[in-house]
Amino acid sequence: MMKFRFRRQGADPQREKLKQELFAFNKTVEHGFPNQPSALAFDPELRIMAIGTRSGAVKIYGAPGVEFTGLHRDTATVTQMHFLPGQGRLLTLLDDSSLHLWEVVHRNGCAHLEEALSLQPPSRPGFDGASGPLSLARVTVVLLLAAGDLAALGTEGSSVFFLDVPTLTLLEGQTLAPDDVLRSVPDDYRCGKALGPVESLQGHLRDPTRILIGYSRGLLVIWNRAARCADRVFLGTQQLESLCWERSGNTLVSSHSDGSYAVWSAGAGSSPTTQPTVATTPYGPFPCKAINKILWRNCASGDHFIIFSGGMPRASYGDRHCVSVLRAETLVTLDFTSRIIDFFTVHSTRPEDEFDEPQALAVLLEEELVVLDLQTPGWPAVPAPYLAPLHSSAITCSAHVANVPAKLWARIVSAGEQQSPQPASSASSWPITGGRNLAQEPSQRGLLLTGHEDGTVRFWDASGVALRPLYKLSTAGLFQTDCEHADSLAQAAEDDWPPFRKVGCFDPYSDDPRLGVQKVALCKYTAQMVVAGTAGQVLVLELSDVPSEQAVSVAGVDLLQDREGFTWKGHERLSPRTGPLPWPAGFQPRVLVQCLPPAAVTAVTLHAEWSLVAFGTSHGFGLFDYQRKSPVLARCTLHPSDSLAMEGPLSRVKSLKKSLRQSFRRIRKSRVSGKKRAANANSKLQEANAQLAEQACPHDVEMTPVQRRIEPRSADDSLSGVVRCLYFADTFLRDAAHHGPTMWAGTNSGSVFAYALEVPAAAAGGEKRAERAVEAVLGKEVQLMHRAPVVAIAVLDGRGRPLPEPYEASRDLAQAPDMQGGHAVLIASEEQFKVFTLPKVSAKTKFKLTAHEGCRVRKVALATFASVACEDYAETCLACLTNLGDVHVFSVPGLRPQVHYSCIRKEDISGIASCVFTRHGQGFYLISPSEFERFSLSARNITEPLCSLDISWPRDTTHTSHRLRESPKLSQANGTPGVVLSPGSCDGSPDPVRSKGDDTPEPPEATLSPMSIDSATSADTTLDTTGDVTVEDVKDFLGSSEESEKNLRNLAEEEAQACAVLIK
């Protein structure tokens, strides 16, 4: 009784301090492309770019590694953003018409983005008491004037307001009402019609007093603010979309809703101009869509660029997302795969320059950012060092490889360079280069692998803040798919006009869903990898530095093992191409194993040292020797009554049908029983139908709200045979004296199978490997009583540490495991964690997470947590993500809860499902289809943006008091704010932390060791094994004759001790 009390209090101050040194939760950086971008801005002086999103997030990017993130308090779409040039300040307009001023401030040597001021326009119309037209309620356009001190706001009511930016206050009395403008317009143009909303405001580069105002109706006015009069008036009659003022100020270009643009001469003359000098419809003569935005940039060579979006012929290409670039006679129609949000050119903005000389065009699309180099002939795309569209095809799985050896890294990088050869000039031409990255060079290289729906695996450099694409592996080339011919036909059929050019890599359409990648495993020492897919295909690939042409050997493994009475109703297996195939440098397939039936692969693992690959589906698991190219083992895990697994994914629809039908019936019933029942001829029929519907649904089912059935899992639940995890380990399965290769498999119904493997290479010299077959012998089979799915299996060595990866110990890259015995196996199910001793499987420690917290395990990983205080102290812990989005950390092997944080919203199911932990206490999860949030559980290992920006503006000390938030990373666009344990360490600046650590007297080594801490308090956690595992259930059928006799004797003795029936 008392021991429970003691255990619960358990606030050992020393341990608490140590926990603070080991664990801290931070959401550090968002990788990938912002979801649903809605606004774009560029500061040509600082060369930084800002992207606003529909959820109110603001992200500023500069050079790789320079990133700032901010989030508006209201979840409103950012409609416009404008940089105050050179000041590191940004004015944002939201769709609730509120204006916000953001600034980059430096603290602790690092820059952060903070909201300084905001202005919510008065909700009642007009601040000056005026009615409708003077209302600020709907701001349509914003123009910054006078180096950013003044802003002009165009509104829907045709007025232009002026705003003092540093204080974000409206300058009353300067407002330009439509009546002021209409005075200079001839009567016949006025004809009683309103001007419409202000569509465009353009400033003059050299003359800040003049503003070009464009109204929706088509009227263009050059307004002189100093003289408060209209300098020039252009009486356009076509509905205006956008305006651009040429650098010299002599030419205007306007784009219109009918797909035309017009060039106006703004030279001398004062009378209202009625006709443009040029008016063209570039994609005419048939009706065209509007040109949404147009830019005019002149060049030193005398000609000019006209860049515009839209304007495509409505009937034939109305659904394309195009930006047209026209220079002299050269027209290129950039054909994008997603909607165009905005675009800008990088060009000279110094007033003294005579020409714009655009260097680059940056186009922000809904799903990616594309930058074109306008100075290189052909205008090639510049590869982006960040903002990678992770979701160019939907992400289906991800994996993280830590501590990648430099050699493999270089080979992958060079394979990637051969894949997309970049001209030397454009390698350095990424135009957005602002800010300085202060983060230290990452101490180790981390590789993030993402598997995609189209059968590709992408390799990302996840070492630092900027997630950089390295290499793309495509597996589709190995298979014959239906869509290839159709593709080539479509290419040929396309006309020469308009001159389309496909740009961008976002391609959400998959040729064949069977190609989808389900699981990926990479051996970082041998550069071998396994890619497993939706149609049961398991590919073993090897990295090769040279292209080659070779045939891939194909093998089939029947996982049903002659199980009768089942027919697979799912998809067919993929048919591989036969004969030698050309493979570019990079990962080249060696062996293809196809599971039968071709269900999606649910688990895969690779042991390069033994040349073995294990794979599992919903039907069973198999083991394949890819050196000898021969199957070793196939085991069916299917329960006889599990029909769902057999029928394949398509039949799920059937079970869905029933519930759909019910809900339709419910909808229909509520509609029918509504009051709108018409007294027509059909009414009787309807009533009868309603009655029928009522009879069909039992009344109580209709009345009760959401309810949950309380029923334990039974053995014959559907999909109970799904193999959830596979694991290779060199450990003690046969007896306590000899260790050897083992393979472990865990299923959805809580079964664990352990096989002892006979790998010739492990026993004798390597040359024997090819001659003798690998043998697998079932050693143990454990059925967890609670039947929860087994999520992970790991073997711990005698010191309680997880076994190293293959080759890690033999190449001196990790501490050799303790092979003196005392191994234990950690089995994590969805409901609880348990550590069992080996070779006699009896429970040592356990933690029943679901029984206590009501949450279920989604992802687990063993991670090493280094201490911030002590350089060489680290603990291995179990990190776990639950279905509620919480992250828990448990000690290993004591399984005592250490810390827990709320990380992901529990409604964000795809985020929880996508989570992947690294081996050093970090993790990634998808916050949108295109963005990974990176988080850190470790107090020491934090990857977050540390950067500075050289900003020059008269810094007003009063601004610092306006700080609205403590840290930009505490509020995520898509996450829950984390609890930060120690504010000192969350800053991430390593120096203060380290000095703090030096000050504190280091606790004696004995108290720091995890084992001693556990043993000090964990006596009560050691469960009495007699109650937990009955010894007689363990049967060992391994070992030789005397071995088994000895085992028998041992068992008998243990049995006697456990049973303890003594007769004397």
Added chain:
Amino acid sequence: MNRSFHKSQTLRFYDCSAVEVKSKFGAEFRRFSLDRQKPGKFEDFYNLVLHTHHISNTDVTIGYADVHGDLLPINNDDNFCKAVSSANPLLRVFIQKREEAEHCSFGAGSLSRRRRALALREDGPRRRAHLHIGLPRDFRPVSSIIDVDILPETHRRVRLYRHGCQKPLGFYIRDGTSVRVAPQGLEKVPGIFISRMVPGGLAESTGLLAVDDEVLEVNGIEVAGKTLDQVTDMMIANSHNLIVTVKPANQRNNVVRGGRAPGSSGRSWDSAPGRHSLPAAPAPAPLPPDDADSDDEPDVVLEGVLEPRPAPGGQARVNGAGAAHRLLSSLRADPRQGLALPLPAGAVEEHGPAVTL
């Protein structure tokens, strides 16, 4: 006989974990000892008793005298374990032939009553022919109300025993609001309620749970602040030994305090006071020793070996053999199968399957 007595004496002397057993069958006494910490299985004990008393070809019932002098049955692992652990210092065991035992019942005061009953047996006509109720060993407990003495009278803590998989637990839960008395007056708080009973299910058959009962705790952990899905998961995770504390919608059938006969429910007065108020614990609320085994049962990792045991010397070759998927529960159903195996040949001596420490 003498040898075993002698040995048990010395054992008690050396090792206080041994429990001296005095077993009576008819007029014969036998003495032997058991390990208090690890008493073992009931089946072993039963065979041992038959062996020591040289009883053959007849079924017997085994009872023991507990600390209150009540004659309580020993017929399963739980109460055997309880009997051994509560022996102070001597465990008195009474053995009766099954047919004789039919006439007397175990329970409070049964020891003294039995003497009287035996004395009165001559005047048979006075005995009413009553409904034949089988011995407890013919039943399994289905449910019990526990911790009556430490809970408010408005609450009820119900333990559902789910043995095997024959019967579904058979209830549904839902979200709802319950009204609490707060300092400011009545306030509505979200709560979890039983929404539906499956006819013929375990929950319905106990009669202890009903629709609209509010669920307050699951295995000692309060459900306040937890979502319906969390509570569902907690209940399913504990489903082998589910203890729910409810506030019955119908408050008229509450257990009246102090009306219980001593010994009728060993559980409730064995459990520690204050247990229900403990916060979420890393282990479920502590249970008396006889419950401990069954409490852990849901988490027991039954290590099953599905293939037949290979002959010594030969290794089982199972790769690709397509092993028949037999259910482990079939293994469980016959515990003797597992028990008999590990005993080495020759261990069975005159006094049963004893193994000397």
